Amino acid sequence: MASLGRPSNNPTSSSPNPIWTSSIMQISLQEIAANAIQARRRIRHHIYKTPLIPARRIGHDQDAKVLFKAENFQLTGSFKIRGALSKLSSPSAQGPLITASSGNHGIGASFAARVLAKNLTVVLPETVVQTKLENIKSFGVDVILHGAETGLAERHAQQLASSGSYTYISPYNDAEVIAGQGTIGLEILEQLDEIDNIFISMGGGGLLSGVGSVLKSFSPKTKIYGVSASNSKALAASLMAGHVVETDHFPTLAEAVAGGIDQNTITLPLANAVVDYVIECNEAEILRFVKALAAQENIIVEGSAALALAGFNKVAEKLTGQTSVILLCGGNVDHDYIPKVVCS
Structure with a gap:
């Protein structure tokens, strides 16, 4: 198991944006990781330690080991x-x-x-x-x-x-909120001996920053993939620009990660420090993997969770023999979601 002692002093890896021009980061990855340990002590009696489930079929064709961190089974249905x-x-x-x-x-x-x-x-x-x-x-x-x-x-x-x-x-632009999301990373490190890659859906960046900070602090070789919906991609576009930018927001199956980000959000420099690759997926790709999870894995999730798997699929052929975690961030769906989306 990965040690959860003192965070590494060199957690960063290659950035998706080499022209990053932000001023000094307001909080370090190591501080987020340390805060995540403290947050876990405060919240552990109120939440589930969610399972890390090996895929039944997904990834087998590419000879890739895939596991689902099932936050869709969390107490309130999401991380x-x-x-x-x-x-x-x-x-x-x-x-x-x-x-x-x-x-x-x-x-x-x-x-x-x-x-x-x-x-x-x-x-x-x-x-x-x-x-x-x-x-x-x-x-x-x-x-x-x-x-x-x-x-x-x-x-x-x-x-x-x-x-x-x-x-x-703030739902994302807050160090304590980010640290709370980082407790997912602590659990994964306890549940898995080694993790080569993790795929995380990108919204405001709290989940990506929290889990990424923990993994880069304690498992710096792990590659972090941020996956963005094409119809609402404020964080992805901001990472490319090197500063917060406004983007158009269109309806998306991944509605849980839709919307803009604050001009002063601490998640942007944190995401820039932890993310190795950014992947963008369209609505057809998200829908495909909502259905794939239901049909192949017997798991019903929101579009925001299927988004992470859609991102994995785009690079799966490059991950032969590697262990990849897909973070299924939520499963709160409406009453007509299954007949209209899953079974359509």
Whole structure:
């Protein structure tokens, strides 16, 4: 097993963006990794240690060993509960809180607010999946619907917080949230002797930054693949530009990773430091692997989780004999998702 002692002093690997021009990173990979260990102690009694499941069929044709880190089986149906619990259990989460979400972070934060007795308001886009909306409301938090996509909901939550009535909790641009997501990396290192590659869907970058920081700190040879949806690729485009850029956002099956990123997000320099390769996938590719996971692996996931597998498929022939982890980030689907998407 990989040692979980002191993080490596040289965790970085080749960057996808050699012209990166950001100023000094606001927090180091080693600090995120150390914070992840602390976060795990705070949240471990409230979450599941999710399984690392060997693929039945996927990867066999390429002679590649594939395992699924099944956060779709997490207590709230996605990894987001980890970051939410990490943040809401930290000293900085005081007073009435407000956050924004496409759905899964809202579920995780609402769960955390209930178990930690916090006052929380969740701002969601008007396009939120109905099942996710109902789940969030079931925890008794206040809900506001605003905007056609998650980035607009985030800006509205930030504006409300600027009045001084709330403390804003970012779904990704927060060191404690990122550290919480990093606990997935700690689990993987305990579950697997060696990991050559990991494929992680890219949204705001909290999951990528957290898991990537842990793996690059304790297993620096592991290659990190960030996978972006073509229809909403703010982080991928920003990595290529070397700074935050605005992109158009179109409807995507990977709605859980859709939306823009903050101008000052700490996830951009962190992602730049940990990501070895960025892969972009279109809607047809995402749909193909939603169906492949159901048909070949008996696993129902969101499009955002299938996105990571679609990215793996694009480079699978180059990974012969290697061990690759596909991070299935969520499985919260609407009532008609199976007949309309999986079985269409």
